Amino acid sequence: MSAQLKLEKQGNTAVITMSNPPANTWTRDTLVGLKELVNELNADKNIYALVITGEGEKFFSAGADLNVFASGDKGVAADMSRVFGEAFETLSDFRGVSIAAINGFAMGGGLEVALACDIRIAEAQAQMALPEAKVGLLPCAGGTQNLSWLVGEGWAKRMILCGERLKADKAQQIGLVEEVVETGEALNAAIALAEKVGEQSPVAVTACKALIQKGRTGTINSALPLERELFVTLFDTQDQKEGVNAFLEKRKPNWVNG
Numbered sequence: 293m294s295a296q297l298k299l300e301k302q303g304n305t306a307v308i309t310m311s312n313p314p315a316n317t318w319t320r321d322t323l324v325g326l327k328e329l330v331n332e333l334n335a336d337k338n339i340y341a342l343v344i345t346g347e348g349e350k351f352f353s354a355g356a357d358l359n360v361f362a363s364g365d366k367g368v369a370a371d372m373s374r375v376f377g378e379a380f381e382t383l384s385d386f387r388g389v390s391i392a393a394i395n396g397f398a399m400g401g402g403l404e405v406a407l408a409c410d411i412r413i414a415e416a417q418a419q420m421a422l423p424e425a426k427v428g429l430l431p432c433a434g435g436t437q438n439l440s441w442l443v444g445e446g447w448a449k450r451m452i453l454c455g456e457r458l459k460a461d462k463a464q465q466i467g468l469v470e471e472v473v474e475t476g477e478a479l480n481a482a483i484a485l486a487e488k489v490g491e492q493s494p495v496a497v498t499a500c501k502a503l504i505q506k507g508r509t510g511t512i513n514s515a516l517p518l519e520r521e522l523f524v525t526l527f528d529t530q531d532q533k534e535g536v537n538a539f540l541e542k543r544k545p546n547w548v549n550g
Contacts, residue, residue, distance in 0.1 A: 297325045298347075304340040305486040306333050307479070311347040315354035318401050320372065323379040326405075330382045337549040340494045341486035342386055344405065345393035345479050352392075352418065355400025358427060376401060376433035380408040384434070384505075387498045389489045393482035394418045394460075394469065404431055407438035410501065411485065412469040414460040415478045420468060421457035441508055443468050493531040494549040 296319065298309040308329065310316040333339045346352040360372060383390060383405065392398075392406035394414040403420050406412050414420070422431045422439065430436065431452065440448040443466045450456045463469045473481045489497065499522045506515050526532045530548050538545035 296322050297329065299329060301339070302483065303487070304338060304490045305483060306336075306339050306342045307483065308342065308344045309347050310344070310353050313348060315351045315397075316346040316348070316402070317354050317357040318376070318405075319357065320360075320375055323372075323375040326379045327375075327382045330386050334387050337494075339388060340492075340497070340547075340549070341389045341391065341489040342383075343391045343393055343479065343482045343486055344383075344409065345482070346395055346402075349396065349476075351396045351402070352394045352398040353402025353405060354397060355402040355404070361429070373432040376404075380405055380433045384408040384438075387501075388494065389486065389497060389501070391482040391486055393478035394420070395476075395478045400424055400431065400435075401433055404433040404435045404438070407442065408434055413471045413473060413478050413481050413485070414463060414469040415475050416460050416472055417475050418460045418463075418478075419457055420460075420463050421455070422452050423455050423457070425452065426455050439468075490547075493526075493529075493535050493545070493547055495529050495531050496526060496535075499526065 296310070296312040298311050300307045300309070308326070310322070312319065312322065330342070333342060356372065356376070361369060389411070390409040392409040392412045394406055394412060396415070396418055398406055398418060398420045400422060403422055422435050424430050431439075436448070436452060439451065447466050451458065458466075458468065460469065460472045464472045471481065503515060503519055503522065506518065530550055531545075534545050534547065
């Protein structure tokens with residue numbers, strides 16, 4: 293990985309740290325790198341969860357460096373919007389559980405990467421916003437869609453159309469983040485939660501996540517038959533047999549992710 297995107301593996305958890313001081317902004321290279329990294333982690337059967345955080349004490353990520361768009365070049369805009377979208381959609385489709393440890397300001401593309409995760413844990417001092425319209429732009433990496441799905445249309449419009457910035461406690465109140473912890477504790481809390489993922493069958497988690505996210509694009513009438521179908525499909529896996537027998541034998545299961 294590049295110096296701006298650091299990877300550490302702790303047991304069954306991969307920790308990705310955005311490291312581009314002073315504000316951990318995204319570049320074309322780091323966006324392409326994130327997509328490649330998530331694909332690599334998808335292929336690593338020993339990884340069940342992914343945690344992403346920012347380096348330093350002030351910023352999770354301030355999003356894109358606006359210097360990239362200062363020229364008004366539409367070709368640059370098209371390229372950057374594509375790589376932003378591909379990176380965060382790949383993260384959203386990660387087969388395991390993704391957790392954002394929001395350790396400071398999460399602005400624009402910095403909030404969008406958190407929105408692409410399954411779960412968000414924020415530190416008490418963190419602040420979140422999608423302020424793109426303040427500079428004549430819009431959130432182009434899933435922000436308008438993921439935020440609306442998560443917090444509802446009203447709060448999405450307040451944040452995007454009115455440029456409202458939220459503190460961590462308000463973000464938790466409206467469902468933008470699932471947990472608020474003390475300053476300096478987001479990463480520890482995220483890793484602890486990721487370790488709980490390791491207690492679940494990874495193949496079952498993948499199937500469950502796909503079903504939950506299907507609700508965004510399909511109907512319950514189409515999802516319910518698929519739910520039953522995937523339940524039966526799990527009986528083709530070693531983990532199903534291991535999980536049931538471990539429970540009956542009162543021992544900890546040994547997952548093989550297959």
